[in-house]
Amino acid sequence: MPLDNLTQVRRSVLRCDRVGKCGGWDEQTISNCPIAASGSGMLPESPRGLMILAREILEGRLGYAKDFADIVFRCTACGNCTMLCNSVDLETGGPLTQPDRVIAAMKADLIEAGFAPPTVRDYLKNLFGFANAYGAPQDERAAGFAGEAIAAFEASHEFLYYVGDVGSFDPRGRKAARDFARLLSAARVPFGILGTDEICDGNEANWLGEKALFQHLAERNIEKFKARGVRKIVTFSPHAFNAMKNDYPALGADFSVQHYTQLLRELTAAKKLPFKNAFAAKITYHDPCFLGRRNAEYDAPRQVLAAVPGVEIVEMARSRENSFCCGGGSANAFADVLQGGDRRPSRVRVREAFATGASVMAVACPQCLIMFEDAIKTENLTGKFRVLDVAEIAAAAL
């Protein structure tokens, strides 16, 4: 039974003191773990339980099995557990233990042992075979921009607009991604896209523990970017932003990377976005995990929304670092191992957003967008409530 990946995070496993801080202890945190929130509350369905089981496995009292994979792959890599743990290694000043990394290591072992859930296997096959999450032909990648005057990236462009899989293939994602391109054009930002030459950023593969696949995708991307003379990248997805900003440099990347809301913030501050219309609505903003908790960017999306005429922002009780994941991370947006019925995180989150009295839930992540779009239908809120990307809201005011 392969334990190579878990062994690599052995210290993180064994230095956990099992006090359960990772699981939260109050209304604002107690159910922020998507596994715990959507499950039965049994101990294995919690970060603390998974850390205990990691120790059991590492010390040979327990082995991997399919049943275990069915829990582990429900983790969305939202990072809530590691943030709450906040343990400090006094020797290094770094974290003492990181439950999210341990869970990712167990996913990697489970994949190697052949225990990955079928939908996860399908997802990974798509990445292997098609370099995108959908298993779609590459020539469909730029279809969302058909009819738009979007240039192929050239070295003379200031920005490479990295669209990502959801913005490239999903109809809902395409619309939002297109709106961001319109905003860039309106602000006269020199940018281009890779079009059919773009491939997946690999962030989800990385958090699924498929390090080799991640490295393969990342290296291909880095090679392409360098060959094209890319200096600045603006990503539509926080997942791509996370990978390119935090993980690509170790593989030789040396690019400036921004999430699109960060660039929009600069453009609105410089008055380069010519808003002519009001977007009169009460809006509540959902912090995506890979933009917020993982990259501490909470303000840019709010500042962009606040700059749009007519927008009134109301906050959900769980917001910023305490945001509750949409349930789509670590490929759950595609593989849907998490599930959860009426306690599915996306449905819970939509109910929370609707309860604020807002008519619009704003997101800054295409995965959140498609997760909530489905949840609104399931919650029978169509016509009463909608989810829009920050880019769509800003573009509507042009």
Place this chain on the structure above:
Amino acid sequence: MPTNRHPLHADLAGIVGAKYVADDEYTMHAYSHDSSASPPGAMLGVAVRPGTTEEVVEIVNLANRTKTSIVPRGGGASIKGYVAGEKGRSILLDATRLDRIVNIDTETRVVTAEGGIILGRLANRLAEKGHFIHTVTVPQYMDTLGGLMSGQQGGGQGHDNVPNWRFVLGFKVVLPDGSVIDTGAGPGRNVNRAFTYDRCLGGPDLTGLFIGDCGTFGIKTEVTLQIFPPRPFHRTGSFAFADFDAMWRAISALMQFEPYGENLYTRMYAVDPEGAALFSEGKESAWTIFYGVDGTDEPDVARRAEIIRRIGREAGGRAGSDALDAIAHALYVENAYYDTGGLVTLGMWSWNESYSPKQEAAKHFLDWRAEVHAQMKRRDMFGYAKVFSHILPSDGGRMAFQGTHLIFDDSVPGARQAAFEIEERYRHWVAERGLFTENTQGRDANVAARHWSPQFRAFMKSMKRTLDPNNIMNPGVWDNL
């Protein structure tokens, strides 16, 4: 991950719903651990999460019918290991679904909450209403109310350095025979009082019977506690001393101001130089007293703080540095004490604490401190483990609560075993000296029971048989009972 291996799986699912029953090996392995260095407990047979008192009753009735033992579990915060239960057979009753607040009454100053509520959550809800409970200080994000009552003698030591069992007013208990009683006096209690709650107004203190019972006398599904109004003015500070003797002189003098008629300090914690270094991240290293004074007006806290400072000076202390004062402020005003100022996340902890009578407290403190250092040196632990010792007044200045915390890197081979051996040694060291630990749970309870007098053992056996004729409730926690 339902597997239906256990013969009672279907019956339990019929009581609580299939979702809340599991008997797969992952579930049972996870539940075999507490948060201590102790070895895992027995792999029990099936785990169940009841959501109401009525469901607990049905589970207990089922256990009696089938002669299957029950191991109740709160937050899994035992720091003393599990010793109860029968491998592959016992029912692990996870109480954490019993997490509702039944009532908060700020007029008569009581709160009733279900036994599985996490303490930090209860404290936060009370804080919203401007009240607090006396509770054990660590760790608020894991301990359940019922677990504290059963395993930590009513909740250890909290504000005012007072044992918290004093503020427990009553329980709803599912007894081992499946019947339910409400202890204490108050509306609907065993002594029915229309308006007020108390432990024993006009009747016996049945509540006390269940405090620190290790969950062997029943399952506490509700707890009623006294709550306290806010004390919005604070003064905090610290003193550094050249040696233990000077620090102890100050502590002894401060203890004279107890009991509560002259409530000088709200919280006090004294540590050795290793403790000061850990708390201050290496900035300070002195025998140190941290103190906090809470009060209802500024002149009151200023007066009391001045008395503390005078006592500290007279004992030979100097005012603590900014770094030490900042720790006192963090501990007592910012409530960082909820997780011991963050120290709880430094690694695996081994807790060795006990109560000593005041006249012997200094000797016991120094003896065990020397012993633990010697034991650690003998086991070559200092490369990967830190230790600090603490002492603080307790229970009206009659006693001191003292001990050591050993924090170790569990990724070092053999570390856990070494820490466990020292912890075991401490259990016996305490029992042999006639002291007692704060934790009436796990291995502590087991060892303590070995030192019961024959008369007391006979009484406890009789009591247990009366309450639990089939011996289903947490059997084996108390040795040979």
